Amino acid sequence: MTWWQRSVVYQIYPRSFMDSDGDGMGDLRGITAKLDYLHTLGVDVVWLCPVYPHGGVDGGYDITDYRGIAPEYGTLADWQELLAGLHTRGMKLVMDLVVNHTSDRHPWFLEARKGVGSPHRDYYLWEPGRDGGPPSNWGSHFGGSAWQLDPATGEYYLHLFAPEQPDLNWASPTVRREVYDLMRFWLDLGIDGFRMDTINMLSKAPGYPDTAPGSDYAYPLAEEHFLNGPELLTYLREMHAEVLSAYDVMTVGETPGVNPDQAAVLTDPQTGPLSMVFQFDHMALDKDTGSARPRWTTVPYSVPELKAVLGRWQTGLHGRGWNSLYLSNHDVPRMVSRYGDDGAYRVASAKLLATLLFTLQGTPYVYQGDELGVPNAKFTSIDDYRDVDTLNLYREEVTEGGRDPADILAMIHNKGRDNARTPMPWNAGPGAGFTTGTPWIPLNPTYADINAEAALADPDSVYWYYRDLIRLRRGHPAIVDGRYDDLRPTHDTLYAYLRTHAQEQLLVLLNFGGAVLDLDGVLEIPANAELLIGNYAAPGEVPSGTLQPWEARVYVTRTVEETGTPG
Known part of the structure; x- marks a missing residue:
């Protein structure tokens, strides 16, 4: 096992994490001031979204200088202090590598x-x-x-993204050398890896052939012509040979549109150029793929569909490559609002989703605030939003298209990227403890009740449950390297699976939904099973034969020979 296979990653969106100077925007010194919070939580790696100088169009993903620090975040000396603080605490730092495109001001x-x-x-x-x-x-x-x-x-x-983000020509050896040089710059400063933004878009189809319209829009996405293009593996293998092979680092590629077989090639332990990938199959479950704007749609999906998608990746990469595990990030809604119940069962469902995240095979990623169970923000006015994609949607659909603003705001409430980008709620005081000034984007209205100070003071909070799950993962090889078996793939609400490794077997039970589930006739829990963690029952307790709404349990059976497979 490599260090990154055993690790838990915490993602920070810097402008929204902690403001140290009162200008309303998070910064590097603010992050450094909160490292003990992360250390207590127990995470191993911090992934830092871009802090480079940028053009101000796409939240830092339109870079103007790959070797600098944006003034609003601080200085290179501030960054070095952050790196030293992480390393002193035994944590590592992963930086964003955004090299499909630059800013038009680069x-x-x-x-x-x-x-x-x-x-x-x-x-x-x-x-x-x-x-x-x-x-x-x-x-x-x-x-x-x-x-x-x-x-x-x-x-x-x-420009596959904003007009201010022109795509780089990766067919140019000069461009590739420039990229490899900037990677070495940060690696030589001591970072521990890269998260590679839209990395499987580097190779475009020769001639840029038209794509089938597929909608009423004149310019549909042409993903078949720029995802996993003909030279992608050539470029990534060269990157690995020229740069990455010389360092002990973790790399995760953002790779929409890959399947498990393609991911296995990219992450093969011997020949793969990457450590792991972010895949998006589970992110598509609630989208209307036949819509003109599928990313903005929300449709019902079933628990068996979720199990099928996650299971395909668990079995497809086992022994062949490596999974990354995530349910949220800076580009998608809050996971408790999307996959759980952010109302009456917010705490229970946040814990259940965390149980799922930490008991599958792969490297888990925690997005800032998810360890508190922060829900979507749901601002009532478009004036409160900042994301370029959100503002473009509203302009095209409402200002130019004449659609009802309420309909478009409902779409934004469900799927807008700013749901994840509101300031981290540190306490219930002014500015949520994030800033003494005016925040760059409004606070999530729930901050008075859902904040870190309250969570740290509550032994039953989502935060402490996350810490317990991280410790559980460290103590059980079956979680990190065990085989995955779905026990009830067609059940409407029960997600039950085994993780088996050597002489250890774990049984995970998750009740997805707001109704009590009687396990009689559905699944028998082995008599010698020991409860390790649960969001209702405490370890060591003997739970009943029913699962409460959004209840999660993880059992251990000490030997495979003793227990066999639960019926």
Whole structure:
């Protein structure tokens, strides 16, 4: 087992974590001040979302300088203090690597657009127009065409995200050398790995062929032409050989559209260029894939569908590669609102979801605030939102499209990225303890009741349950490396599975829903099973034969030979 397979990762969105200077935006010194909070929780690795200088368009993902620190976050010295604080406490630091695109204010792009003869021209992807319009009908993830006309040269450049985020040309050896150099810069400063943003979009289909429209929109996503492209493995293997192989680091690739077989190639213990990947199959369960804007839709899905998706990845990568385990991050809604019940059973369902996250095989990721059970924010006015994708949706659907604002706000309440980006609630005081100034985005209205100070004072809080799960994972090899077996794949609400390794076997029971579940005739718990953790019953107690709403239990049976498979 590698160190990163045994680890638990905590993701920090820096502008919303902790503000040390009262300007309303989180910063590096604020994070350093809260390291003991993370150490008490028990996490091993901190993944830091971008803190580099940026163009201000996409929350730091439009980078203008890969070797600097944005002034609003502090200085390189502040960053080094943070790194030292993590390492002193036995924790590691993973930085975001955003190299599918840069900002249009990056010096490379400023030089590239000076003319077709610029030495930096081939750093980006340029094409002449076609029939008076863009080179192809590819759409941007943020709406509209993925091609932007550069009036000075009469050519279009590709941007899979905002127009201010031009895609890099990875076919250029010079671009690849530039990227490898910037990676070495941070690795030599002592970081412990990279989270690689949209890394499987580096290789585009030659000629940029049109994609089938599939909707009423003129510019649909052309994912079949830029996800897992023909040269992707070549680029990543070169990156590994040139840079990563020289360091003991963890890498996780953001790879929408991969299947378990593709992920196994990327994360093969011997030949794979990456440690693990983020896959998105479970993120698609509640989307209407036939809609023009599937990411913004919310449709019902069944527990058997969730089990099937997660199970496919558990069995598909076992012994072949490595899973990353997550239910939320800076780009998606709060997990207790999306997969749980953020009303009467907020605490119970937050604990159940955490139990799921920590008892599957893979490296678990905790997004800031999920250890408190923070729900979606659900602001009542579009003026309270900051995310470029959210504001584009509202403009296109309401301002330009004439749709009812209430309908679009309902979509944003469910799926908006700003749900995850509200300031971390540290206490019930002014500014939620996040800032003494005016926060860059409004506070989640629930902060007075749901905050870290209250959680730390409550021995039955979600926070302490997370800590107990992290300790449980460390103490049981079956969780980290055991085989996964789904015991009741078609049951409507019960998610029951085994984790088996050598002489240890764990039984996990999760009741997804607000009704009591009688286990009689559904599943028999072995007589010698010992309760390790539960969100209703305490370890060592003998629970009843029913599961309460959103109840989670984890049992251990000491030897496989003694117990066999629970019926």
